[in-house]
Amino acid sequence: MTAADGSRCDRVRRADVSALDELLARHHPGAQVLARAAAVTESAADESLEQAWELLVAGIIGRTVTDGTRSVLLSHLMTTLAERRRLDPGPAAAAPRRAFYPPDDRWAGWWDDEQAPREWPPGTTLPWTRVARALREVPVGLRVLLILRDAIALAAQEAESVIPVPAARQPEVLDDARRSYVAALDEQLTGTGAAEGESRASAPGSALDPPARDGEADLRPALRARARIRDISCDAVFGLVGLWLDGSLAADERDAYEQHLLLCPWCVAYVGKTRLALAALRGVPASAPAGSFRRRLITLIQPEP
Amino acid sequence: MFYWKFLRPGAVSPFTGFAWEPGRWVAADSSAQCQSGFHACRVSDLPYWLNAELWRIELADPVAVGTHKVVSPQARVTTQVAGWDQLAAGAFARACATRVLGHAVDELSQCGLEDMAGRLAGAGAAFQPAEWTAVAGRCADAADARGAWHARKLCGYVQDAAATTGRYPAAFAAYLAARAASHRSSATLADRYLDERDWQAQWLAGNLALG
Numbered sequence: 001m002t003a004a005d006g007s008r009c010d011r012v013r014r015a016d017v018s019a020l021d022e023l024l025a026r027h028h029p030g031a032q033v034l035a036r037a038a039a040v041t042e043s044a045a046d047e048s049l050e051q052a053w054e055l056l057v058a059g060i061i062g063r064t065v066t067d068g069t070r071s072v073l074l075s076h077l078m079t080t081l082a083e084r085r086r087l088d089p090g091p092a093a094a095a096p097r098r099a100f101y102p103p104d105d106r107w108a109g110w111w112d113d114e115q116a117p118r119e120w121p122p123g124t125t126l127p128w129t130r131v132a133r134a135l136r137e138v139p140v141g142l143r144v145l146l147i148l149r150d151a152i153a154l155a156a157q158e159a160e161s162v163i164p165v166p167a168a169r170q171p172e173v174l175d176d177a178r179r180s181y182v183a184a185l186d187e188q189l190t191g192t193g194a195a196e197g198e199s200r201a202s203a204p205g206s207a208l209d210p211p212a213r214d215g216e217a218d219l220r221p222a223l224r225a226r227a228r229i230r231d232i233s234c235d236a237v238f239g240l241v242g243l244w245l246d247g248s249l250a251a252d253e254r255d256a257y258e259q260h261l262l263l264c265p266w267c268v269a270y271v272g273k274t275r276l277a278l279a280a281l282r283g284v285p286a287s288a289p290a291g292s293f294r295r296r297l298i299t300l301i302q303p304e305p
Numbered sequence: 306m307f308y309w310k311f312l313r314p315g316a317v318s319p320f321t322g323f324a325w326e327p328g329r330w331v332a333a334d335s336s337a338q339c340q341s342g343f344h345a346c347r348v349s350d351l352p353y354w355l356n357a358e359l360w361r362i363e364l365a366d367p368v369a370v371g372t373h374k375v376v377s378p379q380a381r382v383t384t385q386v387a388g389w390d391q392l393a394a395g396a397f398a399r400a401c402a403t404r405v406l407g408h409a410v411d412e413l414s415q416c417g418l419e420d421m422a423g424r425l426a427g428a429g430a431a432f433q434p435a436e437w438t439a440v441a442g443r444c445a446d447a448a449d450a451r452g453a454w455h456a457r458k459l460c461g462y463v464q465d466a467a468a469t470t471g472r473y474p475a476a477f478a479a480y481l482a483a484r485a486a487s488h489r490s491s492a493t494l495a496d497r498y499l500d501e502r503d504w505q506a507q508w509l510a511g512n513l514a515l516g
Contacts, residue, residue, distance in 0.1 A: 106461050
C-alpha cells in the first residue's frame with residue numbers, strides 16, 4: 001500500500017468520507033474492468049464488486065487490512081466471483097493450431113504464407129464492446145491475468161496476491177493470454193484469428209489456474225542458443241512479442257527481434273495488432289459507483305447511532 | 306565520430322518512433338525510448354538494419370561497440386544519404402537475389418550438375434522472376450534426383466528470391482542471401498553468412514559512396 005493509501009485508511013477509520021471517495025476514485029475503475037471481464041454478466045460483476053468493496057472497507061475499519069488496499073480489493077472480488085459461481089469460464093478447450101512451416105521445411109518456424117497475419121483494416125478502433133467480446137474468448141485464468149497486468153498495470157508480485165500464478169511464471173502465462181486475446185480480435189476483424197493462436201479453457205467452475213502449455217518450451221533459451229543474430233524465426237517472434245513490448249528482452253535478444261521485424265511484414269502486422277489490442281485494454285472506460293452503493297459504504301464508516 | 310543510421314520515412318526511429326530533427330543533439334535519458342543510448346551503424350553493420358532512409362549520424366563519446374551496432378548516449382543526425390531511396394533499395398535487393406542465384410549455380414556445379422548450373426546461370430543474366438522460378442524448379446528436381454540436398458535447398462531459395470524481391474523489404478532480400486550462403490556445402494570460408502553480409506556492406510558503401 002502506498003503511504004497515501006495508508007493515510008486514507010486511517011482517515012476512513014476516522015469516518016472521513018472524502019478518504020473513502022479517494023479510495024473509490026483510485027481503485028474502482030480498475031476493479032470494475034476486472035469484474036466485467038471475469039463475470040458471467042454485468043449485473044453479477046457489479047454485485048460482486050460492491051461486495052468486494054464492503055469487505056475491503058470492513059477490513060479497513062477492523063484493521064485487518066494493513067497493506068495492499070488495491071490487491072485486497074481485487075482479491076476479494078475474485079474470491080466473491082468464484083465462491084458465488086459468477087465467473088465466466090471462457091470457451092471449451094480447443095487443440096492448438098499453428099500457422100508456421102513445419103520443422104522439415106526450409107523455412108521451418110516462419111509463417112505459412114496462407115495463414116500469415118494480415119494487418120487490420122486502416123483506422124481500426126477497438127471499443128470496449130469489441131474488447132469485451134474478445135476477452136470472452138480467452139480462458140478465465142488467462143483473462144484475469146491479462147486484465148491485472150495489462151489493463152490495471154499491476155506488477156507481477158501484486159498480481160500474484162490476486163490470482164494463483166507465481167510471478168516467475170507470469171511472463172509465459174501472460175504471453176498465452178495476449179495471444180488468445182489478439183487471436184479473438186483477429187477473428188472478429190478478419191475472420192482469420194483461429195490460425196494464429198490457441199484457445200483453451202479451464203473446465204467450467206474450476207479454479208483460476210491457467211491452462212498448461214502444450215509442451216512448448218520457453219523460447220528465450222532457444223533464442224540465445226542461436227550463436228548469432230541470424231535465424232530467429234517467426235514462431236520465436238510470435239512467442240516473445242509480449243516480452244518485447246514490455247521491454248523485457250536482453251539487448252542481444254532485442255536486436256535479433258528487431259532485425260526480424262525489419263524484414264518480415266507478417267510479424268510486423270502481428271506485433272502491430274498486439275500493440276493496438278493491449279492499448280485498448282488500457283483505455284477501457286469505467287463508470288462511477290452507483291450512488292446507493294456509495295451510501296452503503298458510507299454507513300459502514302459512519303454507522304448510524 | 307560519424308556513423309550511419311537507418312530510419313523510417315520522415316527521420317523516425319523504427320521502433321521507438323522517435324522523430325529526429327537534423328542537426329539537433331539529443332541525449333539519452335531515463336525514458337523508455339532512450340534507456341540504452343542511441344544505436345548507429347558502421348559500414349559493416351548496415352545490412353542488418355536496412356530501412357527506408359539512411360542518415361549520417363554523429364555520436365558523442367563514449368561510443369560503445371555492440372554486436373552489429375555502436376551505441377552512444379548522445380547523438381544527432383546530420384544529413385540524409387540521398388542515394389538511398391526506393392530505386393537503390395530495389396537495386397540492392399536484386400543484387401542480393403542474384404547472389405542467391407550465384408550460390409545455387411556454384412552448388413549445382415560442385416555436385417556435378419554442370420548442365421543445370423549453366424541453365425540457371427543463363428537465367429540469372431536478368432532478373433525475371435517467372436523464368437528464375439521455372440529454371441530453379443527444374444534444377445531442384447535434378448538436385449533431388451542426385452541426392453544433392455544443399456543444391457536442392459539453394460534452388461528453393463532462388464525461387465523464394467524470385468517470389469519476394471520487389472515485394473518484401475530490402476532487408477529480407479539481404480537476409481535471404483546471407484541465409485542461402487550459410488547453407489552452402491563448402492566449408493572453405495569460416496562463415497559464409499558473415500561473408501555474405503560483408504559483401505552486402507561493400508555493395509552499400511560503394512553504391513552509396515559512403516566513404
